[in-house]
Amino acid sequence: MSVLPRPTALLCALVAAATLLPTATPARGSSASLTFGACPDSVPRPPAPDRVECGRLTVPLDRQRPSGPRIEIAVSRVPASGTPAERRGILLVNPGGPGGSGLPYAVTKRAKLPASVRRSYDVIGFDPRGVGHSAPVDCGAMGGLFTAPGADPVPTTPWAERTYLTSQRHMADDCATGAGAQVLPYLSTEQTAYDMDAIRAALGEPRTSFLGVSYGSYLGAAYVARFPHRVGRMVLDSVVGPWDWHDFDVIQSRAMLRARDTFFAWTAAHAERFGLGVGADAVRRSYLRVRRGLAADPVNGFGPAEFDRAVYRALGRTERWAGLADGLRAYLTDGSPDGLRPASAFDSPESRNYQAANRIVKCADGPVPTPREVVADIRRIRRVDPQPVLTGLEASTCAYWHHRPDHRTPLGSPAAPPVLLVASAHDPVTPIEGARRLREVLPGSRLVTLDDDYSHGVFASRGNACVDRAVAAHLVDGTVPAADVRCSGPGLPVTAAAAPSR
Structure with a gap:
């Protein structure tokens, strides 16, 4: 493994984590294949007969310098439970953040997915670069x-x-x-989108289907921008709008009020x-x-x-x-x-x-x-x-910041297939106007709204049959609704639970 000009916390952590996951083995050409084995203790075990397996993939720190320093991306997989005829490929998942660990998410989120989705997809989790077991970063105090x-x-x-x-x-x-300071420019969403496509290639899949929640929606839109012709079926839930991050934070603060x-x-x-x-x-x-x-x-x-x-x-x-x-x-x-x-x-x-x-x-x-x-x-x-x-x-x-980005992360593409967007009408973490704005750069996409709901995270989270049915149909059958979908939400809790005894 190549090293940077001087040791950094990121690369030291990378070396320390090297024994936790099986290493990817090189394949023909410039790509690599993934060898799966045991997972770290942080990854929960699914109930039998399902199983989870983990591996790691070596990728360039900077995609513009493929022969330069490299880092390792930790990947998890829960295979599809259906027959070969039911299989639709891989479904990458991301829980949000930025900074959320996706390695255990393949297990925890999959457990909540509709049975038809579990039968159709190998659910693939991964720790984005800088997170968890993927060369984790540390900013000290x-x-x-x-x-x-x-x-x-x-x-x-x-x-x-x-x-x-x-x-x-x-x-x-x-x-x-x-x-x-020299690695800061390369821990971006755009570079992570390249890592996602490297995972796809290493698994030998022609398309990437994807379920991204919260920040995961932003990551999915970045993947669409770079790899529109490799997009399979994509669901972006609780959507971050296409704003600069500081502007998004300000919009969120008002929604919190x-x-x-x-x-x-x-x-x-x-x-x-x-x-x-x-x-x-x-x-x-x-x-x-x-x-x-x-x-x-x-x-x-x-x-x-x-x-x-x-x-x-x-x-x-x-x-x-x-x-x-x-x-x-x-x-x-x-x-x-x-x-x-x-x-x-x-x-x-x-x-x-x-x-x-x-x-x-x-x-x-x-x-x-x-x-x-x-x-x-x-x-x-x-x-x-x-x-x-x-x-x-x-x-x-x-x-x-010690590095000034020279361009904005590109999001969306008219060349991609339609994407399904999902939003709660009153989500204070990712306000619904973000989904409406992101749809403008995703032509042909549809918005599934959970009305009268005030929470963050919708699909396979709020227990709403209308939402889950529409999203499952898209993932399993490729169904794109003829128009936007409005689902009746739960409203605010009708009664509060009894106060715990003291």
Whole structure:
């Protein structure tokens, strides 16, 4: 394996991971084939008779320099359970991010897919470059991101704005040092799209069918742009729109405010259950009391940054709303934030890798904001609501990035077959306007909308028969609806679960 001019965390991690997965063996020509074997412990085992197997594929770090440094991409496969006549090929899957590990996703997502899809496809998971077992990146302290309690992430004064920008600069410096400044340009969505096609070629398949959720939709659209004639059947779920990443983050932050207002109203409708006040305004005041209290006096490393991360996560799925409301009440009752704490540690190795890869990919994908633009956008968000949730403004650090992309990641192509887009009508993580905008660069595509739904992730996730039937028909039979599809959604939870005993 070739090495870069000087050691980097990325390549050191690559060497350390070399014994975890079987290596790809060269095939005739310039491509390689995949040899599958046992999987790392992080990959769950599916119930018998299904099986999961893993391997790795060596690819160029820079596709424009095929003889230059190389990295390894970790791949997993759950073979189709149907007969040879039922088989439709491979279905690559990606869970989102940027930064999400796809190696276990082949197992976990496949378990939720309709039986007809499981019978038709070998489900292929992979860790995108820089993630998990694919030469994972590490940005070290990342400008204090993992310090607990973290600084208040919502700057409200000129001094606080300067402090916020300084933290973003330090984050960019940490990524340049930790990952290696010379590799930053090559951990992009566009380069990952090339890796996807390398996986297709190594498996000997003529086409790539693909299911991408959240960021996975952006990755799928990038694959379409580069390889339109190799696209099989593609489903893009909970769609990221074709915006620059900072612009997307700002759009998301406004959608989060709409979702939070809906949460306040829903909680008020269950006033006896949650005890946070009668009326949405009263619930909002209770919410602000909790945040102000934690900002003034963090509890065991849990302050305003940790609170905002908990709120951000909870707003993305309505089934988490009751837990958020219970956590607010518990703090107001006994001063404990434990009900708001996530189950997994934010500073775990997996989380650190996710947060590093997230920034690196976003900053490699296209135009970056200036510090002045970052501050102006935060001020505009605060004019909508003085206390926003800015957890998703991850591309702010790109204002200080050590590499400036020379072009925007291309998305979509008129030469590709129709793509099926899926969206929840009120998803705060990937607002539905992203699906409508992306469809403009995917001619002939159709949009399946789950109306009256407020959660992120739809197909084989929300349990909606209308959505699942339309998507399965596309994947298995290639059916493209004659027009967009509207499915009736579940609405907000009708009743809240009983409060857990204390």
